[in-house]
Amino acid sequence: MSxxxxxxxxxxxxxVISMPHCGTELSPGLADRLTEEALTLRDTDWHIPRLYGFAGGMGATLISARYSRYVVDLNRSSTGESLYPGQATTGLCPDVLFDGTPLYREGRAPDAAEVAQRVEGYWRPYHDALAAELARVKERHGFALLYDAHSIRSHVPRLFDGRLPDLNLGTARGTSADPGLIAGVVAAMERASAAEGLTCVADGRFVGGHITRHFGRPADNVHALQMELTQDSYMDEEAPPFAYRPDRAEKLQRVLAAVLEAFAGWRPAQG
Structure with missing residues (x-):
């Protein structure tokens, strides 16, 4: 279905695997308003559907955005509150790139009315569909598991110091999923990462965005995790065309398979 x-x-x-930042389409007329640098779509979560393509064989539901986060950021609240108060970040309809340079040509940024239109036209349909899929699988299984899949350049000085670990698991500081589930996924991530020579962290710089925090309700049998990957672990991250690197990706996919097996194999306690 598309x-x-x-x-x-x-x-x-x-x-359910959500991929809210993999889209590359732009809304009508938007390309004419963006800077040359923004037109490279540098801040896209490149190749995420390909990287997680194996998950369909695990029975996972896959939902992936078609439109760029430059249209509207699906992992932000529809009212635009900062995910990380006091820290540099980007907004609901961002006006800067991750490095802080302008997204729009002079005077071409959206006003409040246009932001509201983008929320209704792009943000809300994605969130409604995600909510419907979680309700569907919860009705069938008695619980739902949401994995929000992301990636980012390994170095973005405006957002974090130094180099990120290769795998960055977010659990909203332990509140978005059952503690035992989190412990099992973290253990699987650490074992598999060590075996492949990759680095990992739980609740480091990225603890989970709006999707994880909003939908992760363990008391209501919906458990959510976010995974932020460094792009240099599976692709060329520095310059267009941001090519996929199968030689790197295969190693990372083995770790991701272990993570998803631990996540999808969990079952709530009976009684």
Whole structure:
């Protein structure tokens, strides 16, 4: 099944994988308003659907955005509150790139009315579909597992110091999923990362964005985790065309498979 706003492939398991930042399409007329640097779509979560393509064989439901985060950021609140108060970040309809340079040509940024239109036209359909899929799998299994899949350049000095670990698991500081589930996923991530020579952290610089924090409600049997990957662990991150690197990706995919197996294999306690 596909939609003009997102692509959806339904699975029969309890796992739903959301990919809100992989889109590269722009809304009508937007390209004419962006800077040359912004037109490279540098801040896209490149190749995420390809990287997680194996998950369909695990029975996962896959929902992936078609439109760029430069149209509207699906991992922000619809009212635009900062995810990390006091720290540099980007907004609901960002006006700067991750490095702080302007996204728009002079005087071409959206006003409040246009932001509201983008929320209704792009943000809300994705979130409604994600909520519907979580409700569907919860109805079938009694619980739902949400994995929000992201990636970012390994070095973005405006957002964080130094180099990020290769895998950055976010659990909203332990509140978005069952503690035992989190512990099992973290252990699987650490074992598999060590075996492949990759680095990892839980609740480091990225603890989970709006999707993880909003939908992760363990008391209501919906458990959410976010994974932020360094792009140099599976692709060329520095310059267009931001090519996928199968030689790097295969190693990372083995770790991701271990993480998803631990996540999707968890079951709530009975009684």
């Amino acid at each position: 939609d003009t706003i997102f692509d959806l492939v339904q699975g029969d398991g309890p796992l």
